[in-house]
Amino acid sequence: MDEQPNQPADQPTEEEIRAYEEQLKRIRVEDVVIQTVVSLLNLGGRKAGLGVGGPDSEDEKDLDQTRQAVEAVRALLPLVEGVLGPDAKQIRDVLSQLQMAYAREAGPSAAEAGAAPETPNETPQNPSDGPGPAQSSGRLWVPGQ
Secondary structure, three states, X not given: OOOOOOOOOOXXXXXXXXXXXXXXXXXXXXXXXXXXXXXXXXXXHHHOOOOOOHHHHHHHOOXXXXXXXXXXXXXXXXXXXXXXXXXXXHHHHHHHHHHHHHHHHHHHHHHHHHOOOOOOOOOOOOHHHOOOHHHHHOOOOOOOO
16 A cells, blocks of 8 residues: 555555646636536526436426526636637537527516516617617527626
8 A cells, every 4th residue: 555654544645736737727617607608508407408418307497597698608708718719619519509598498487487577668779769668678699798
């Protein structure tokens, strides 16, 4: 055994700690954010029921988890889009697919729950006047924004 005397088995050796420190020197924050974005998209897809888990994956569906994954990716993606370069489009495409899957699964009840309450004095907006109330409130997911 390579254990050092008086060192519990579950504690890392000095050599393992040095190797870990070397790894940390090479890792950049952007790398961790990108990996997190990819992980969130994968997990969000699974929670939306898009996984390839077969009939047993139905019990994994969790729309709240899907929504959280989408919101987290939307918050993190702008931090790394420049680093991703052309790959950013692929990430945005996957995010759009996840958003569409969420909207499809959540149905009209989610749109109603997330909508701002109407005020009685609100006048209908002409579509040519710019973005509608949902988009301008930030509640509407628009791919790439």
